[in-house]
Amino acid sequence: MKLQGPKGTRDFYPDxxxxxxxIHDAWxxxxxxxxxxxxxxxxxxxxxxxxxKSGDGIVSELFSFxxxxxxxxxxxxxxxxxxxxxxxxxxxxxxxxxxxxxxxPNMCRAERHQRGRLREFDQWNVDLLGLDTxxxxxxxxxxxxxxxxxxxxxPAMVQCRISHREVVxxxxxxxxxxxxxxxxxxxxxxxKGKMTPEQxxxxxxxxGLGKEQVARFDAMCGKTYAVGDxxxxxxxxxxxxxxxxxxxxxxxxxxxxxxxxxxxxxGIVRGLAYxxxxxxxxxxxxxxxxxxxxxxxxxxxxELFGGPAMSGVGFGMGDVVLANLLEDQGLLPEHLAPTPxxxxxxxxxxxxxxxxxxxxxxxxxxxxxxxxxxxxRNLGKLLKDAEKARARFAVLLDxxxxxxxxxxxxxxxGEQSPCAITDLAQQLRL
Amino acid sequence: MKLQGPKGTRDFYPDxxxxxxxIHDAWxxxxxxxxxxxxxxxxxxxxxxxxxKSGDGIVSELFSFxxxxxxxxxxxxxxxxxxxxxxxxxxxxxxxxxxxxxxxPNMCRAERHQRGRLREFDQWNVDLLGLDTxxxxxxxxxxxxxxxxxxxxxPAMVQCRISHREVVxxxxxxxxxxxxxxxxxxxxxxxKGKMTPEQxxxxxxxxGLGKEQVARFDAMCGKTYAVGDxxxxxxxxxxxxxxxxxxxxxxxxxxxxxxxxxxxxxGIVRGLAYxxxxxxxxxxxxxxxxxxxxxxxxxxxxELFGGPAMSGVGFGMGDVVLANLLEDQGLLPEHLAPTPxxxxxxxxxxxxxxxxxxxxxxxxxxxxxxxxxxxxRNLGKLLKDAEKARARFAVLLDxxxxxxxxxxxxxxxGEQSPCAITDLAQQLRL
Numbered sequence: 043m044k045l046q047g048p049k050g051t052r053d054f055y056p057d058x059x060x061x062x063x064x065i066h067d068a069w070x071x072x073x074x075x076x077x078x079x080x081x082x083x084x085x086x087x088x089x090x091x092x093x094x095k096s097g098d099g100i101v102s103e104l105f106s107f108x109x110x111x112x113x114x115x116x117x118x119x120x121x122x123x124x125x126x127x128x129x130x131x132x133x134x135x136x137x138x139x140x141x142x143x144x145x146x147p148n149m150c151r152a153e154r155h156q157r158g159r160l161r162e163f164d165q166w167n168v169d170l171l172g173l174d175t176x177x178x179x180x181x182x183x184x185x186x187x188x189x190x191x192x193x194x195x196x197p198a199m200v201q202c203r204i205s206h207r208e209v210v211x212x213x214x215x216x217x218x219x220x221x222x223x224x225x226x227x228x229x230x231x232x233x234k235g236k237m238t239p240e241q242x243x244x245x246x247x248x249x250g251l252g253k254e255q256v257a258r259f260d261a262m263c264g265k266t267y268a269v270g271d272x273x274x275x276x277x278x279x280x281x282x283x284x285x286x287x288x289x290x291x292x293x294x295x296x297x298x299x300x301x302x303x304x305x306x307x308x309g310i311v312r313g314l315a316y317x318x319x320x321x322x323x324x325x326x327x328x329x330x331x332x333x334x335x336x337x338x339x340x341x342x343x344x345e346l347f348g349g350p351a352m353s354g355v356g357f358g359m360g361d362v363v364l365a366n367l368l369e370d371q372g373l374l375p376e377h378l379a380p381t382p383x384x385x386x387x388x389x390x391x392x393x394x395x396x397x398x399x400x401x402x403x404x405x406x407x408x409x410x411x412x413x414x415x416x417x418x419r420n421l422g423k424l425l426k427d428a429e430k431a432r433a434r435f436a437v438l439l440d441x442x443x444x445x446x447x448x449x450x451x452x453x454x455x456g457e458q459s460p461c462a463i464t465d466l467a468q469q470l471r472l
Numbered sequence: 473m474k475l476q477g478p479k480g481t482r483d484f485y486p487d488x489x490x491x492x493x494x495i496h497d498a499w500x501x502x503x504x505x506x507x508x509x510x511x512x513x514x515x516x517x518x519x520x521x522x523x524x525k526s527g528d529g530i531v532s533e534l535f536s537f538x539x540x541x542x543x544x545x546x547x548x549x550x551x552x553x554x555x556x557x558x559x560x561x562x563x564x565x566x567x568x569x570x571x572x573x574x575x576x577p578n579m580c581r582a583e584r585h586q587r588g589r590l591r592e593f594d595q596w597n598v599d600l601l602g603l604d605t606x607x608x609x610x611x612x613x614x615x616x617x618x619x620x621x622x623x624x625x626x627p628a629m630v631q632c633r634i635s636h637r638e639v640v641x642x643x644x645x646x647x648x649x650x651x652x653x654x655x656x657x658x659x660x661x662x663x664k665g666k667m668t669p670e671q672x673x674x675x676x677x678x679x680g681l682g683k684e685q686v687a688r689f690d691a692m693c694g695k696t697y698a699v700g701d702x703x704x705x706x707x708x709x710x711x712x713x714x715x716x717x718x719x720x721x722x723x724x725x726x727x728x729x730x731x732x733x734x735x736x737x738x739g740i741v742r743g744l745a746y747x748x749x750x751x752x753x754x755x756x757x758x759x760x761x762x763x764x765x766x767x768x769x770x771x772x773x774x775e776l777f778g779g780p781a782m783s784g785v786g787f788g789m790g791d792v793v794l795a796n797l798l799e800d801q802g803l804l805p806e807h808l809a810p811t812p813x814x815x816x817x818x819x820x821x822x823x824x825x826x827x828x829x830x831x832x833x834x835x836x837x838x839x840x841x842x843x844x845x846x847x848x849r850n851l852g853k854l855l856k857d858a859e860k861a862r863a864r865f866a867v868l869l870d871x872x873x874x875x876x877x878x879x880x881x882x883x884x885x886g887e888q889s890p891c892a893i894t895d896l897a898q899q900l901r902l
Binding site: 413 | 897
């Protein structure tokens with residue numbers, strides 16, 4: 043009998059988990075220093091919750107289930123946003139605003155697994171609600187860029203591509219798309235990468251655009267505009283609006299020092315229909331990876347989930363593409379597991395009787411302490427184990443343990459000196 | 473429309489999540505300093521995996537599902553041990569021994585929720601495999617007790633009650649239980665708390681015990697024996713065996729300084745049939761809570777999951793009963809959320825223009841930095857926000873920001889002094 047884990051899921055052996063923890067710790071540390079509070083919700087929700095935002099179409103992507111005698115369908119969470127919206131809606135009046143939340147949920151999607159896409163993954167979620175200014179959009183973009191910088195990623199590797207639903211809407215309207223075709227136009231733009239230019243043109247013409255307009259729009263979307271260049275974007279777009287919202291975002295992004303990380307790209311759509319303003323994606327520019335993550339403003343979401351009118355902006359970043367990027371760019375430190383402060387070994391039978399007590403004392407003092415489980419008293423072999431464990435110090439217990447002495451060997455320098463057992467915790471902590 | 477989370481699951485708002493994190497951090501910190509490596513596995517496994525150890529009986533306690541066109545049944549994990557056994561079995565020859573693993577998985581059981589029992593919960597798992605001596609049992613008990621001490625729990629609140637399958641088997645055999653009735657006898661003992669003394673006696677008699685023997689066994693199980701008292705236990709048990717295994721465990725527990733935490737209690741059975749030696753439970757003695765956790769030695773487990781013969785010992789501790797205990801005993805610190813290093817506020821319009829840049833600089837320097845989102849320049853109101861956020865320092869930006877100055881107010885002492893903006897990160901980190 044050989045049992046295997048489900049396809050598209052991962053077993054995290056110590057090295058795998060240390061790498062996963064490296065990413066989680068960075069997500070949490072950066073979120074906290076940007077003033078976001080951690081939240082979480084259940085691993086499964088009612089199936090209905092996932093239909094609110096995404097309709098019935100999402101059901102086939104979910105792992106759903108119903109209890110033997112039950113009447114309610116549930117699903118393992120495929121995303122965190124519906125849970126967040128439910129939680130905000132339930133306490134909308136009691137929560138101090140702005141609401142700045144982050145979460146690190148594991149989640150499941152019933153997709154074919156392939157590079158960058160698994161059936162279970164972790165996703166960093168950051169959301170800022172109840173603040174109706176571009177400062178909120180900029181803060182959310184800032185925490186994403188700061189996370190990348192924290193992990194050694196540079197703007198040469200990843201760019202945050204920003205668009206704005208309202209600006210694109212105005213452009214499309216100016217080009218001749220009627221209001222009632224607008225949603226279809228966004229859907230088409232989002233699918234552009236998956237069709238030939240001819241297919242795209244045919245479908246665009248069906249929405250009321252002339253071929254010339256399609257070409258103009260295409261050219262516009264093929265260009266990016268730097269932070270500080272909103273005038274150039276407006277000129278290219280050929281619209282009258284002064285783009286006050288985008289200008290305010292632009293100024294704050296510059297103020298946050300994010301000009302190197304960000305660029306405007308009107309080709310960014312983000313498929314989800316619920317975005318209402320700024321949308322952005324984190325694009326890997328040095329390889330063929332999928333987007334690292336993305337998000338945008340969703341000012342109708344909380345109402346959709348039964349809460350009051352409340353503005354919001356947020357994004358998600360999965361762990362799979364991020365780990366691929368870090369690995370490809372050589373940004374994962376070789377040794378990520380916690381290293382022991384002390385490795386205690388018995389160099390004599392008499393010393394061995396003092397081993398459990400010393401190990402317990404060091405651990406209770408907060409020191410990461412490992413010990414040899416071998417019966418041998420061969421010092422060379424025992425020290426090799428201490429080195430293999432990457433311990434800072436080896437602590438040798440020999441017959442002098444009876445007089446309260448241990449030998450401490452610094453495994454980096456090789457220096458060895460005696461130390462009173464009662465002083466050891468204090469000494470090793472320095 | 474009012475959407476709710478599934479019954480028996482939890483929404484973790486910031487205060488809830490901070491409390492959850494407090495427990496998780498302690499679990500992880502104590503595990504690491506005892507030399508355990510973190511692992512994890514998928515949130516769902518094949519349903520078959522859960523039948524290996526527990527038979528078909530477990531299926532009704534699981535949230536199981538099958539994909540629309542699929543042929544495999546899966547279930548959300550109700551425990552971690554089958555995943556661990558599968559992972560160890562798959563790489564048994566490659567993994568360095570002893571294997572010392574811990575995990576902090578969330579898991580689900582389709583039980584009626586009640587105090588101390590939820591449908592989704594977190595469970596600390598600690599396992600030590602490939603070391604066939606009582607030192608392994610003692611180390612696993614030690615990490616459990618050290619976790620409790622780390623959280624302020626004392627031996628007056630929780631006791632680790634230890635028994636040994638082989639000792640109990642010998643007692644039962646001496647009392648007249650035949651080998652082929654032994655498993656039934658263990659099952660009966662485990663269910664003892666759920667029946668009247670008369671029911672228990674009737675069933676025990678059916679297994680071949682006389683009423684007098686039942687009374688003797690009962691009296692034996694009603695007593696506990698301290699660490700160091702194995703002789704007294706042996707006398708009461710009336711068996712010939714010298715209990716070498718239990719004596720070695722006893723000596724190591726004493727060596728680890730755990731005499732206050734531990735006692736032997738032959739009434740501890742642990743229902744799971746796969747335990748082979750030491751078994752133990754963490755009993756709350758100051759209130760009516762369920763057991764905090766428990767575990768034992770399972771020397772046949774890895775074989776059962778298709779691996780080689782390998783000894784093992786481990787335990788699990790859930791977060792729900794633990795959090796109840798900490799709360800009841802007043803052991804949860806009042807403020808668990810991370811507190812800001814700096815709260816930046818604009819005391820003038822000119823100052824406000826410098827705010828995003830300063831906030832970004834402080835965050836990039838690793839400081840937990842929050843800011844005021846209010847448009848007001850009323851210093852009293854803004855400082856009140858800084859205090860409410862429990863920040864260490866308020867940083868005031870007024871017109872002097874144009875000359876590179878900020879005012880820093882220590883919110884604990886009320887002291888205020890000017891500081892060059894370029895030195896702020898350095899100053900606040902001290």
